[in-house]
Amino acid sequence: MAERGVGKQGFVAEHGLLTPEQQEAGERSLALVEQHGLRTVRMVWVDQHGAPRCKFMSAADYAASLRSGIDFSGAVLNLDTTNHVFALAFAEGGGLGIPELTGFPDMMLVPDPTTFRVLPWADRTGWVLTDAYFDNGKPVPLDTRHLLRRQVQQAKDAGFDYLSGLEVEFYVLRREAPGRIELDQTGWPPPVPAVSAFQQGYQYLSEVRLAGVNDLVERLRDAMLEVGLPLRSIEDEWGPGQLEVTFDPLGGLGSADAMVLFRGAVKQICEQQGLHATFMCRPGLPNFFSSGWHLHESLVERATGANCFVSDDGAQALSPTGRRFVAGLLEHARGMTVFTTPTINGYKRFKPYSFAPDRVTWGAENRGTMVRVQGGPGDKGTHVENRLGEPAANPYLYLAANIAAGLDGIRRELDPPPAAGPDPYSAEAPMLPTSLWEAVDALEADPFFASPDVFGEGFVRYLALMKRSEIGRFLSEVTDWEMREYFEFY
Known part of the structure; x- marks a missing residue:
């Protein structure tokens, strides 16, 4: 036939x-x-x-x-x-x-x-x-799911299974004219929908506030469970209409695949309700805060199934393997930001005292560091949380860059610098890139990600070419800020 x-x-x-x-x-x-x-x-x-x-x-x-x-x-x-x-x-x-x-x-x-x-x-x-x-x-070779699969295999070849969990923030807004799309003079719909805040005020982790959007929360909950996503929690964040969803850990490609399905589900279900969900990092709307994507991760010993990050030293929060993994993350942090924070908008999140990192630091249970260690000696749930990411990141590149950098730290037996003190925003540590163009420069300056065992020279050159195209278009546009700053003054 x-x-x-x-x-x-x-x-x-x-x-x-x-x-x-x-x-x-x-x-x-x-x-x-x-x-x-x-x-x-x-x-x-x-x-x-x-x-x-x-x-x-x-x-x-x-x-x-x-x-x-x-x-x-x-x-x-x-x-x-x-x-x-x-x-x-x-x-x-x-x-x-x-x-x-x-x-x-x-x-x-x-x-x-x-x-x-x-x-x-x-x-x-x-x-x-x-x-x-x-x-x-x-x-x-430009298929990013292939690239992550290769890094997962690299971990297996080194004797580890990679385990990761998602913690993702996003905004839900109300469409001002649900179901109706006004075309501009070119015949195309406007790039930004007419929206208003879905909720008012700031009631962080409030039962009452979350119950106020219970219908949407239940729809999202049911959809995620019905498609088999390992939902852990739904909570309200600081901004109006800002939610956070967390998932239990998954192995290998699992969390990246889950992120793709999750983002699509949220946007489609909100659309059906006359709402607009955005995973843009920092919408330019009054009183809106940045959204982040924190990646929780650890390595499991393939031979025994044991968590490789658990410390048996009462003076150390992480095992030697965990410390070396963290050292690799820190070593390649500046070049990694293109993969964790791929948009121009995402760099507006890296601000001091913002609960997002602004420099390359690590520490135990400190939300101002780039890498936060959760757990401690003897705690079987010990893992690290990379707080670099924005919700718009390509999940395959985000995870792959973390695995590659962490494994590099293990192979080279790197030691991390001293953990940051109580105030990581005043630590003497390299600053994270403050713009996408600085991040692209940092990627090109770190030969690690272009090596054949990671992403390869061709992919890094491809990504840099694409990002420089986006940067060029952004820098050629006249912004509202420029009009406010210069139009009348000069």
Whole structure:
């Protein structure tokens, strides 16, 4: 029988792209399609920004994709955050030095059936993450999920399993005209929706305030539990309409995949309620604070299942392995910020005395440090919390950069500097970048991330080219601040 018209017939088996575990998960996913009468499967590929790109496929074509993959435009690799082309797309190698990208042909997306979900907020609809390959079967080197998978494997090769948990802040706002979109003179909708604060006032960790948005909280709660996300808590934060969600730890790629599904769920469910959810770090609205994404992480010894960060020394909060992991994070912190904080807006969060870090520090149970140690001697839950991230970060790059830097500290047996004192904002320590352009310079100045065992020179050059394109567009715009500052004065 001829294969349905998606992808390339027999592509998956020809190149051995699904593991036995994934093949078994594929059979289970087809059973779920039949059991729930699914008509659509959203096949999601996460781009270089961490944004989900997608094709809505029929259920029959999803089944075919397990054998043949689906074709997907490679041109998305050449788009910055507003779909501006930033490289010479029709140069040899797509302007990126990758022969397979010459002419920007289609990529082949292969579903990872272990990520298959039935979406409770969409009618008879499934959801699955995919990995990108060229038609010769080689992984697309700019696919960030591939990059994280490689770092997870590096950890395994060193005898560790990587464990991480999410703590994410975001804002919910009320759309002033739900369901109605006004077009501008070009015929396009405005880039910023007309919104107002979802809540008023500041009542941090207030039962009453959170109960005031109980309908939304329950919808989010039910959706996350129904798709199998390990929800731990939902709480209100300082800003009006600012929420924080935390999840129990997951292994390997788990937290990154969960972050993609979580952000999509929140935005879609809020949209259905006439609301707007944003993971932008610092919205330019009155009395709004920054949102952060704190990454909780540890290593587990593969041979024993023991937490490698637990200290048996009463004078140390972390084991020697944990201390070396932290030393690696600190060693590469400035270059890492492009991966943890990839937007121009995110650097407005790094302010002194803001509960966000402003310099490269660490300490036990200190929320002003960059790396906060939670736990202590003999505590089996001991782990570290990297407080660098913004909620808009690409989760695969965020986790991969942490694993790589931490493993580097372990391999080189690095020692961290002395822990920060009570006031980390006055510590004598390197300052974090204060802008995206400074962060890109720091990335290019640290050869570690460009090494073949981490992201590779090509990917770092690609990311820097993309970010410099975004920076150039930002610096060429006249801002409201400039108009207020100079228009009348001069």
